[in-house]
Amino acid sequence: MSVTDKLTSRLPMIPDRGDKSDVVSVVKLHGVITPHSTPFSRGTLNINSVESALLRAFSHDRLKAVALLINSPGGAPTQSGLIAERVRQLAEDKGVPVLAFCEDVAASGGYWLACAADEIYAHRTSMVGSIGVVSGGFGFSELIERFGIERRLYTAGENKRRLDPFQPENPADVAWLKDMHEQLHQLFADWVKQRRGSKLADDADLFTGDVWLGGKAEELGLVDGIGTLREVVAKRFPDAEITVAEPKKPLLAKLGLGAPAAAGVSALLHAIEQRTSWSRFGL
Template identity: 70%
Template sequence: MSVTDKLTSRIPKLGDRDREVVAVVKLHGVITPHPSPLARGTINYSAVESALTRAFDHDRLRAVALQINSPGGAPTQSGLIAERVRQLAAKRNVPVLAFAEDVAASGGYWLACAADEIFAHRTSLVGSIGVVSNGFGFPALLERFGIERRLHTAGPNKARLDPFSPEKTEDVEWLEHMHGQLHELFVGWVKERRGDRLGADGSDGSDTDLFSGDVWLGTRALELGLVDGLGTLREVLAERYPSAEISVAEPKKPLLARLGMGGPAAALVDAVEHRLAWSRFGL
């Protein structure tokens, strides 16, 4: 091919200007308000909002696809992003499709429920509709090394669940109550978005509790009504919108993440936390 032919082939054809657009937004990583220099990435509202705005801003927009690969994380960030998706979808009056990759669990499934339809691979891990928090306690360690803990507060509950103080029963009860409230909100969101599509099909005689925090493979998630179909993003979009142009909008990474830089101590803590989040699902 001559140089002229190569240059000519790169010029958009006039007909392409009339092609419909399906915008794809990649939501990959742990959901957290704190950006991270880790290669696996994070999801938070401030980073995702610009990508969502670009995705829904196409003139010839036919649909928006959410490509989700997340073990979950911060519930508030999940809620903010999901609500923004619904606002933009209502404004443009276009369908939203969600596609679970390795995992769409906990906050990742919260994001998926922002879509009108959810698809998963047969091996995807889907669900985990529950609430979890974890931490460590170090009071015995301080005693062993003769370290004196000095903690001063105004307000009797200001230092709840302090990791360097003995755990109190009333603090655990308070945390469990908070978890219960968050769980109710999560369940309410799933029921609002999935409606009468939820529920075991009963073919195996099981009485599955969808909101126990359990996670299922894509095939079982389909039977339970947590997803609407099995298939990959490429397969479904090619079938639904065969002539559409695919436009990918990825959230912008923080400058340090793009440069592969970050504070060593902070990066180490993030690495441990994110590793634990993914390892809950064997990833």
């Protein structure tokens, strides 16, 4: 026996799970949903940032199910819809069930993502729901007047200056924005009804934008039960191995490099925006 053989014979054997084990793939959908992610930012979700993880999750030959671990206060409705639709497309192509597990928060766009699953589970302390639409901003018209600043804005098209924060609020612009909110709210409610169907309770508060803890969310039909990923998978797929599908990391992230100094202000504003989204739920 060679020296190499002697040394390797003493090493602990690694079990060969290979392709013999059934697999439940896990995709972590953690963060604010926004189209504004960068190669440096973390804690954000959009279709580009999750595509590689979704493809990996659905690529296993012995795939039994895909689990979505959701921890998101919501964000951009379009990105929420794009991610959810991609999940449904892959699930139907592979013919496997998708289970969603709500962690701290699955609210607003986070709940939109959860509805992409065939079954939704939550912890007793999870905050679930917020089926509504919100947007906000600031008005600076009096501030620039106080400092003698003249606003110069040139447009072609009478509605190109809607909601300009440096102009006094226009009631017509507010009415336009509220109409957009109503349309988005209806699309959100329609998606929830399509995915949850008869499971939903007949409750007038269901689509008011309110949020509930896991137990109440189960009563309302927003989730199918109380349980964690490992509890449910152990019961449903006792012989399956749980594997986490990680997204591809950008080159700069792999090298451990942060944002350049020139991007400091933008990164700070982005961080404040994210912090605000989480703080609405006391987190």
